Amino acid sequence: MTDAFIFDHLRTPRGKGKKDGSLHQATPVWLLRTLLQALQRRHDLDTALVDDVVLGCVTPIGEQGADIARTAVLDAGWSETTAGVTLSRFCASGLEAVNLAAAKVMSGLEDMVVAGGVESMSRWPMGSDGGAWVMDPRVNQALGFIPQGISADLIATLEGWTRDDVDAFAVRSHRLAAAARADGRFKNAIVPVTDIAGLTMLAEDETIRANATLEALARLEPSFAMIGQMGFDATALRKYTTVERIRHVHHAGNSSGIVDGAALMLLGSKEAGAKAGLKPRARVRSMAVTGSEPTIMLTGPAPACQKALKKAGMRAQDIHLWEVNEAFAVVPMKAARVLDIDPERINVNGGSIAMGHPLGATGCIILGTLLDELERRSLSTGCATLCVGGGMGIATIIERV
Numbered sequence: 001m002t003d004a005f006i007f008d009h010l011r012t013p014r015g016k017g018k019k020d021g022s023l024h025q026a027t028p029v030w031l032l033r034t035l036l037q038a039l040q041r042r043h044d045l046d047t048a049l050v051d052d053v054v055l056g057c058v059t060p061i062g063e064q065g066a067d068i069a070r071t072a073v074l075d076a077g078w079s080e081t082t083a084g085v086t087l088s089r090f091c092a093s094g095l096e097a098v099n100l101a102a103a104k105v106m107s108g109l110e111d112m113v114v115a116g117g118v119e120s121m122s123r124w125p126m127g128s129d130g131g132a133w134v135m136d137p138r139v140n141q142a143l144g145f146i147p148q149g150i151s152a153d154l155i156a157t158l159e160g161w162t163r164d165d166v167d168a169f170a171v172r173s174h175r176l177a178a179a180a181r182a183d184g185r186f187k188n189a190i191v192p193v194t195d196i197a198g199l200t201m202l203a204e205d206e207t208i209r210a211n212a213t214l215e216a217l218a219r220l221e222p223s224f225a226m227i228g229q230m231g232f233d234a235t236a237l238r239k240y241t242t243v244e245r246i247r248h249v250h251h252a253g254n255s256s257g258i259v260d261g262a263a264l265m266l267l268g269s270k271e272a273g274a275k276a277g278l279k280p281r282a283r284v285r286s287m288a289v290t291g292s293e294p295t296i297m298l299t300g301p302a303p304a305c306q307k308a309l310k311k312a313g314m315r316a317q318d319i320h321l322w323e324v325n326e327a328f329a330v331v332p333m334k335a336a337r338v339l340d341i342d343p344e345r346i347n348v349n350g351g352s353i354a355m356g357h358p359l360g361a362t363g364c365i366i367l368g369t370l371l372d373e374l375e376r377r378s379l380s381t382g383c384a385t386l387c388v389g390g391g392m393g394i395a396t397i398i399e400r401v
Contacts, residue, residue, distance in 0.1 A: 002269050004102035005280035006398065008043065009116075009265040009368035010035055010191050014205045014356040017121035017258035022202040024260065026193055028057075028064045028120040031262040032072035038191040039114070039264055040078070048079035049276050050266075051110035054101045055086050056093025056117030058359035059124045068118065088360070090389035091327060092289070093117050094263060095363025095396055101267045102284040102396075112268035112276065117360035120260045126359065133390075144239055144295040146232040148389065149224035149255065151297040152328035153248045154236050159334060163249040166329035167217040170254035170353045173326055177350025178210035185349055185376065189368055205355045207257045212354075222248035223255065239295050254329040259356025263364040282371050285381070286312035286397040293391050298331050300393020301385040302338035308383065308395040316341055319397070320379035323366040325386040326351035335385065348373060362386065367396060374400050 012031050015023030023031070032055070040047055055069040069084030089096040094117035101115035132139040139145075156166060180186060181204060192203035224232075225248040233246050266278070273280055288307035292300040301324055309316060316339045324332035324346055332351070336343050349369060352362060363386055370382040385395040 001106045002108050004105040004267055004284045005270060005273060005401065006282045006284065006371060007266045007268060007273055007278040007280060008039065009263065009364065009371065010038055010189055011263035011361070011365050011368065012193050012261050013190050013202045014207065014259040014261040014358060015202050016206050017260050017356065019122060021122045021260060022206055023193060024122040025195070026201060028068060028118045028262070029072050029075055031120065031193065032068065032118050033076045034193055035191055035262055035264045036072060036076035036078060039266060043276065043278060045276060048081050049272065050082045050112050050114055052104065053082060053084040053114045054097040055084070056088065056097040056360040056363065057086050058088050058090055058093055058119060059126065059129050060086055060088060061129050062124055064118065064120065064124055089392070089394065091325065091357070091359055092363055092386045092388040092392065092394040093360045094365065095367060095384060095386060095394050098265055098267070098364055098367060099287040099396055102287065105267055105269050111272035114264055114266055116262065116264035116364040118262035119358040119360040121258045121358060122260050126258070144235055146235050146295055147224065147227060148297060148327065149250055150228055150232045150236055150246065151295065152250045152330050153224055153246050154240060154243070154296055155298060155330045155334055156249045157243055157247045158240070159330065159337070161249070161330060161333065164214065166249050166254045167214050169329040169333060170217060171212050171214055173347065173350045173353040174209045174212035176348060177208045177354035180349035181205065181208060185372065189372060207259060207356050208354045217253040220251040220253045223251045224248050236295055250328050254353060256327050256352035257356035259358050261356065261358035261361050263361040263368065265364050265368060280401050282398045282400050284396065285399045287395065289392060289394045291392050297389065297391045298327065298387040299334060300387050300391065301331065301335040301395065304393030304395040305339060305383055305385050308397050312397050314397070319381050319383045320345070321348060321370060321373055321382045322346045323370045323382070323384040325357065325362055325366055326353040327357065327387050329353065331387050363394070367398070371398060
């Protein structure tokens with residue numbers, strides 16, 4: 001097969017996903033237009049060389065609907081010959097888009113593909129598109145569906161993690177993200193978003209709290225105790241019979257932030273890159289998806305990573321740096337425990353607890369962050385992974401070239 005190389009990546013800053021967030025007035029197409037035009041300018045790219053644009057979007061309705069990838073390609077002034085497709089694998093959509101783009105290149109069917117994702121959560125809240133899990137009582141009951149926050153609290157209960165444990169992880173996320181921002185580690189990747197008049201709307205991630213403390217987090221009420229009492233705890237306990245009761249330890253401060261944002265990554269074959277005057281930065285070495293138990297839902301990263309490692313002929317110890325999406329604090333904590341990873345090699349620049357989780361874009365964002373940090377530290381291999389709604393996991397292993 002043909003190798004798939006990563007030539008570049010960029011993203012918007014992540015804005016608070018509420019009406020007073022700095023990116024609320026920017027439509028999702030505007031976020032993508034901003035990045036597509038920046039990518040073209042950065043490399044003086046002949047966009048006719050790009051076969052397809054593959055984008056993740058978890059809530060593809062309203063302004064984000066009707067194949068926003070193709071809409072954005074045209075709105076950005078790219079070549080009419082560049083196609084566009086939008087997909088959803090829930091929270092993994094941004095990384096799934098990258099993996100699909102890489103597979104297109106590896107198969108030889110396409111030579112150069114842009115991948116990434118977008119989510120404007122201040123304009124189209126999570127769950128706006130409904131779905132059978134929440135709208136069909138028969139499906140809900142048959143599949144044992146519970147909200148992800150209950151799943152996160154169930155994992156903490158099963159693993160014996162306390163409120164202090166998960167809060168400490170959250171403080172670490174903010175501390176590392178603040179240090180990375182202050183050190184300028186995100187600057188090459190971030191494209192500031194401006195309005196139609198050229199005035200800057202947002203130039204840096206908006207939700208990092210450099211002054212986060214355990215004491216401040218301790219004052220926050222658990223977010224999922226009340227809905228647990230409404231029957232979701234009972235649903236979980238019917239499946240996990242060894243648990244007497246679920247300890248609710250997650251809240252807004254140790255869960256991923258709701259934000260607006262977009263990201264893109266440029267991939268292609270070595271020959272296509274040479275034709276466009278691009279230098280490869282990394283090779284996609286392996287990728288995998290897997291299903292996991294759908295009630296606990298959030299344990300998919302470890303088996304997905306194990307599957308990707310096996311395909312690459314590697315062990316977890318061969319990976320220098322890891323990005324495990326911080327959907328909730330327990331997700332990277334659980335992955336580290338199962339894979340026997342040194343926690344200090346995971347999310348070394350913070351994660352979604354500090355910077356937010358724009359659902360359709362996050363997978364692409366964390367893979368780009370991983371590549372930048374491998375280069376900064378002169379390391380070789382990295383793995384990005386996310387838990388996925390409905391009980392799935394996804395992983396991508398890259399190697400610098």
